[in-house]
Amino acid sequence: MSIINKMNEFLDFFNYAFFYRALIMSVLAGLSCGIIGVWFILLNIPFIGVAIAHCAFAGAVMGLFLGINPILSGFVLCVIASVIIDPISQKAKVHNNISINLLFSLSIGIAFIFAGLLKERLHDIFAFFWGNLLISSQTDILLNFIICILLVLFAIFFHKAVIALFFSREISKACGIPENFIFLLLILLSCATISLNLKSIGGLLIYSLISLPAASAYQLTNNIKSMYFLSSLFAVASCICGLIISTFVHLPAGATIVLVSCMAFIISLIFSKKKNYKK
Amino acid sequence: METGNAISLSNINLIATNNRCILKNINLDIKKGEFVSIIGHNGAGKTSLLKLINGLINPTSGTIKIFTKNINNDLKKHIGYIPQTNFFENNIPINVRQTIEIGLTAKNGIFSKISYSDKLFVEDIAKKIGIFNLLDTPIGKLSGGQMQKVSVARVLAQEAKILLLDEPLSNLDTNSQQDVIEILEHIYKQENVTILLVIHNQKLIPKCCNKTVTLENGEIKIIDEH
Numbered sequence: 001m002s003i004i005n006k007m008n009e010f011l012d013f014f015n016y017a018f019f020y021r022a023l024i025m026s027v028l029a030g031l032s033c034g035i036i037g038v039w040f041i042l043l044n045i046p047f048i049g050v051a052i053a054h055c056a057f058a059g060a061v062m063g064l065f066l067g068i069n070p071i072l073s074g075f076v077l078c079v080i081a082s083v084i085i086d087p088i089s090q091k092a093k094v095h096n097n098i099s100i101n102l103l104f105s106l107s108i109g110i111a112f113i114f115a116g117l118l119k120e121r122l123h124d125i126f127a128f129f130w131g132n133l134l135i136s137s138q139t140d141i142l143l144n145f146i147i148c149i150l151l152v153l154f155a156i157f158f159h160k161a162v163i164a165l166f167f168s169r170e171i172s173k174a175c176g177i178p179e180n181f182i183f184l185l186l187i188l189l190s191c192a193t194i195s196l197n198l199k200s201i202g203g204l205l206i207y208s209l210i211s212l213p214a215a216s217a218y219q220l221t222n223n224i225k226s227m228y229f230l231s232s233l234f235a236v237a238s239c240i241c242g243l244i245i246s247t248f249v250h251l252p253a254g255a256t257i258v259l260v261s262c263m264a265f266i267i268s269l270i271f272s273k274k275k276n277y278k279k
Numbered sequence: 280m281e282t283g284n285a286i287s288l289s290n291i292n293l294i295a296t297n298n299r300c301i302l303k304n305i306n307l308d309i310k311k312g313e314f315v316s317i318i319g320h321n322g323a324g325k326t327s328l329l330k331l332i333n334g335l336i337n338p339t340s341g342t343i344k345i346f347t348k349n350i351n352n353d354l355k356k357h358i359g360y361i362p363q364t365n366f367f368e369n370n371i372p373i374n375v376r377q378t379i380e381i382g383l384t385a386k387n388g389i390f391s392k393i394s395y396s397d398k399l400f401v402e403d404i405a406k407k408i409g410i411f412n413l414l415d416t417p418i419g420k421l422s423g424g425q426m427q428k429v430s431v432a433r434v435l436a437q438e439a440k441i442l443l444l445d446e447p448l449s450n451l452d453t454n455s456q457q458d459v460i461e462i463l464e465h466i467y468k469q470e471n472v473t474i475l476l477v478i479h480n481q482k483l484i485p486k487c488c489n490k491t492v493t494l495e496n497g498e499i500k501i502i503d504e505h
Binding site (some may be wrong): 040093157158160161163164166167168170171172173174175176177178183218221222223224226227 | 296333334335352353354355356358359360362370371372373374377378380381382384385389390391393417437439495
């Protein structure tokens with residue numbers, strides 16, 4: 001197929017409402033993942049993000065099996081996962097990474113057992129695994145718009161407290177800042193973001209969209225507000241570029257988005273402001 | 280010196296989950312306005328004692344009173360804490376000004392706005408500590424001595440009535456140690472504060488210190504009043 005034919009075929013997508021919905025979802029998913037990515041990177045809890053993303057996927061598959069809303073069951077399971085990491089570590093007297101590893105394995109096991117029991121709905125299950133922006137509904141857009149508003153409001157009103165947590169959770173606790181409450185809010189918002197983006201980005205890939213744009217922004221700025229802005233910008237750009245490239249050359253959208261965000265990270269390393277820092 | 284106790288520890292025992300006794304039968308009253316140094320070998324329980332006072336850990340038994348009340352979040356606003364090590368990532372995008380403002384957040388509440396007078400207040404503290412030229416520097420770029428000065432500025436912005444300082448001189452060169460000691464002596468003379476200083480090297484105990492507590496294997500061995 002010539003490039004002109006491909007271009008015509010691509011431009012045809014602009015005649016369909018689902019493509020506009022996918023573009024709007026790209027902006028909303030990028031914005032929300034960009035914001036929570038800053039929290040995960042600066043709180044130094046990247047693996048908690050990985051574990052809750054996979055638990056959300058397992059919860060969604062369980063929801064399909066049990067006949068309940070998969071987004072809701074995904075949200076519930078990832079909230080449970082994020083809340084029990086610390087108690088498991090304390091009870092088993094092991095590092096948090098061991099508990100996270102346990103949850104990661106458990107969630108993958110649960111997901112694939114229910115997938116095995118639901119062979120007739122493998123298509124739906126893989127939609128939560130890989131994600132597909134092109135099947136975003138108006139309800140998805142509305143829910144993602146609401147979560148974006150909540151994230152922005154949280155980032156504005158809790159800015160000072162969140163900086164204290166970034167600096168040191170121990171010092172925040174010692175001087176009376178309610179760090180546990182703020183951390184819990186932050187994790188709940190992150191769980192909601194991950195669950196709502198399962199269908200569009202996918203449980204396997206969403207964590208890359210959370211961590212890579214924030215990690216790229218981290219390379220380029222020494223200012224938290226700029227980091228929020230750049231992280232969201234990179235995530236939105238990755239989603240839109242990924243969507244357009246995948247539509248143009250018939251590739252899975254989620255995987256293309258992640259590859260674009262990987263490229264952005266590699267480029268940011270080249271222009272990194274941090275490489276000359278002393279250790 | 281003011282009357283009344285700033286900190287009162289009664290029959291404090293702290294036992295770790297592996298049944299190791301970290302602190303044993305600690306009874307200690309620290310009056311308002313006292314400067315107390317806590318010395319002892321590694322593992323003597325010095326850091327645990329400070330963490331008990333600011334509520335980071337709970338005792339297995341015994342009572343802790345801060346200004347005659349049980350520790351709560353409202354009282355914690357009056358306790359400035361400088362831990363032994365700074366845990367942040369080297370490249371964290373937080374500058375010196377934002378770090379000092381954490382003290383304001385603790386004092387005024389998490390939803391408080393930083394007013395113009397707050398900015399001037401932070402700048403005054405930075406001038407007093409000698410870090411005014413570093414206000415816009417990311418904290419990852421600071422040396423150990425500069426970071427300890429920033430930590431002192433943070434607790435000053437908090438206007439804490441009790442300062443808990445956990446080996447603030449460790450890992451500093453001799454000049455930086457002297458700088459920090461002079462700043463602590465100046466703060467003690469100028470501000471109305473009670474200071475608990477955990478220190479490893481007895482030779483570095485500031486001259487204005489009025490009580491030295493020696494811990495050994497989790498027990499108070501000597502209380503030396505100057």
